[in-house]
Amino acid sequence: MTVLVVGAGPTGLALACELARRNVAVRIVDRASEYFGGSRGKGLQPRTLEVLDDLGVVDEAFEWGIEGIGFRNYRPGEPPVDTDPQAEQVRTPAVPYPKSVVIPQWRTERILRDRLATLGVPVELGTELVDFEQSADDVTVTLTGPAGTERVTADYLVGCDGGHSMVRKALGIEFAGETAETAAMIIADLEVTGLPRDRWHMWVGERGFLALCPFTGVSSWQAQAVVPDLPEPSLAAFQQIFADVAGLPGVELANPTWLSTYRVNERVVDRFRVGRVFVAGDAAHVHSPAGGLGMNTGIQDAYNLGWKLAAVLAGEPDSLLDSYESERLPIAAWTLGTSTERLRTIADGFAKGENRFSDMGGSEVRQLGLGYRGSELSREFTDRDGRLRAGDRAPDARCVDGNGVTVRLFDLFRGPHWTLLGFGAGSAVAIREAATRRPGEAFLVAPDGDVVDVDGHAADTYGVTDDTLVLVRPDGYVAAIGAAGDLPAIQEQPGWRLLEQAQYS
Numbered sequence: 270m271t272v273l274v275v276g277a278g279p280t281g282l283a284l285a286c287e288l289a290r291r292n293v294a295v296r297i298v299d300r301a302s303e304y305f306g307g308s309r310g311k312g313l314q315p316r317t318l319e320v321l322d323d324l325g326v327v328d329e330a331f332e333w334g335i336e337g338i339g340f341r342n343y344r345p346g347e348p349p350v351d352t353d354p355q356a357e358q359v360r361t362p363a364v365p366y367p368k369s370v371v372i373p374q375w376r377t378e379r380i381l382r383d384r385l386a387t388l389g390v391p392v393e394l395g396t397e398l399v400d401f402e403q404s405a406d407d408v409t410v411t412l413t414g415p416a417g418t419e420r421v422t423a424d425y426l427v428g429c430d431g432g433h434s435m436v437r438k439a440l441g442i443e444f445a446g447e448t449a450e451t452a453a454m455i456i457a458d459l460e461v462t463g464l465p466r467d468r469w470h471m472w473v474g475e476r477g478f479l480a481l482c483p484f485t486g487v488s489s490w491q492a493q494a495v496v497p498d499l500p501e502p503s504l505a506a507f508q509q510i511f512a513d514v515a516g517l518p519g520v521e522l523a524n525p526t527w528l529s530t531y532r533v534n535e536r537v538v539d540r541f542r543v544g545r546v547f548v549a550g551d552a553a554h555v556h557s558p559a560g561g562l563g564m565n566t567g568i569q570d571a572y573n574l575g576w577k578l579a580a581v582l583a584g585e586p587d588s589l590l591d592s593y594e595s596e597r598l599p600i601a602a603w604t605l606g607t608s609t610e611r612l613r614t615i616a617d618g619f620a621k622g623e624n625r626f627s628d629m630g631g632s633e634v635r636q637l638g639l640g641y642r643g644s645e646l647s648r649e650f651t652d653r654d655g656r657l658r659a660g661d662r663a664p665d666a667r668c669v670d671g672n673g674v675t676v677r678l679f680d681l682f683r684g685p686h687w688t689l690l691g692f693g694a695g696s697a698v699a700i701r702e703a704a705t706r707r708p709g710e711a712f713l714v715a716p717d718g719d720v721v722d723v724d725g726h727a728a729d730t731y732g733v734t735d736d737t738l739v740l741v742r743p744d745g746y747v748a749a750i751g752a753a754g755d756l757p758a759i760q761e762q763p764g765w766r767l768l769e770q771a772q773y774s
């Protein structure tokens with residue numbers, strides 16, 4: 270075995286997919302005896318939709334999700350008011366998925382699990398990591414499972430084992446922050462009749478906050494409530510809160526399938542890596558659900574780590590793995606800060622009987638502006654002031670192929686490989702040379718090229734005015750930008766220079 274992933278939540282599943290599609294031998298274990306059935310983190314942010322596109326499963330997210338849901342806000346004695354905080358987030362050639370998608374977390378996990386199954390990797394349920402020790406060469410772990418106790422050796426261990434992470438604790442990594450004792454809610458999946466399913470319904474008043482969010486393809490909704498003297502979660506408690514806070518005739522709540530209490534923790538690690546062991550997702554950062562970033566950030570941790578583990582296992586220097594921590598730690602800290610600030614704004618609003626949650630479109634929570642400028646992996650060989658920079662998300666653009674058929678840049682990026690774009694006829698020689706070493710990874714964007722930028726979207730979005738090479742990482746961030754003559758230096762990109770094409774499946 271090469272990599273052991275502990276925890277089959279969204280983070281562990283995304284990581285296992287990333288490894289398996291690079292033909293890395295991976296096992297993924299979860300101590301739970303069955304898959305979790307609650308809706309929990311129910312929003313896929315635009316950047317995560319791009320990750321799912323790269324994994325080939327974004328259509329499933331749209332099939333089972335509601336895109337850009339609007340809110341219906343109710344206040345006692347007033348007619349309801351509809352708001353649409355994502356109205357201004359429109360589809361453009363650079364941003365194909367501008368709005369978030371509401372989808373239960375169990376469904377997102379199923380989509381990832383099904384993708385993993387197509388790669389030949391099953392989730393091993395009822396299998397718990399109970400102990401591990403590492404040396405300079407490997408990690409020896411003890412697992413208990415249906416067949417008893419086994420000791421196995423892996424090259425790397427990744428703890429995607431949630432907020433109470435055993436891996437993090439065993440590594441002695443600090444998890445600084447606080448539990449916001451006052452910020453708690455009860456939450457449930459239950460059936461609602463008498464309300465239209467095309468809106469997220471919210472009531473704010475002196476007696477508390479209640480939100481009912483519909484799902485598609487299932488009968489259940491997610492209910493969230495914040496009231497003084499928070500009761501134990503039960504159907505009766507939600508019915509009582511509905512009567513007190515909403516009091517709308519003709520609406521029935523019934524048949525709960527999941528009931529829970531959610532207490533906000535705001536904590537982040539100071540290290541993502543100790544030797545051959547890593548933490549990712551909730552194991553590394555937990556925060557309020559305001560902003561809907563928890564699961565999304567975990568999936569994007571995995572997306573950052575997966576290709577690097579594969580590259581190092583293929584011979585890249587181990588130092589590439591240090592960039593996982595240096596790139597993801599600032600994002601985890603930003604996520605914590607943003608979620609905390611949003612929670613405070615929402616709580617202040619509740620105290621005044623105002624629903625500020627439903628006004629929060631917030632382009633930053635789309636996570637499209639996050640990136641790795643300043644990372645040791647982001648390299649520029651020309652002056653890029655005021656334009657797309659190395660480390661930025663590599664945007665989409667609509668071009669055409671030689672037959673005039675539309676080709677998106679995301680079509681070129683999709684899959685586990687790197688992509689070298691050569692803008693302008695003057696990049697032709699460099700692209701030909703790169704393509705002999707890296708077939709299927711180098712494309713000339715020019716008249717008579719592999720793709721033609723007919724409307725100028727690509728040049729515009731990438732801020733290109735002359736012959737330019739842009740190297741895009743497997744996780745969709747710009748690694749390097751230079752002139753055609755910079756190919757030799759660009760080919761020295763850590764992670765790209767050694768990886769053999771044959772590795773991909």
Ligand SMILES: Cc1cc2nc3c(=O)[nH]c(=O)nc-3n(C[C@H](O)[C@H](O)[C@H](O)COP(=O)(O)OP(=O)(O)OC[C@H]3O[C@@H](n4cnc5c(N)ncnc54)[C@H](O)[C@@H]3O)c2cc1C
Nearest residue numbers: 276278279280299300310397398430431550551558563564
């Ligand atoms: C009640 C509740 C409500 C939430 N609501 C929201 C929300 O509205 N919005 C939002 O963005 N986020 C929400 N979250 C957070 C969101 O669900 C998490 O951010 C997300 O699940 C993190 O994914 P993960 O894969 O990192 O961890 P998890 O989903 O926690 O998965 C960790 C997995 O590791 C397994 N595991 C743990 N220890 C071991 C071990 N020793 N051996 C083997 N397996 C182990 C566990 O069984 C689990 O399956 C909520 C969470 C909860 C609990």
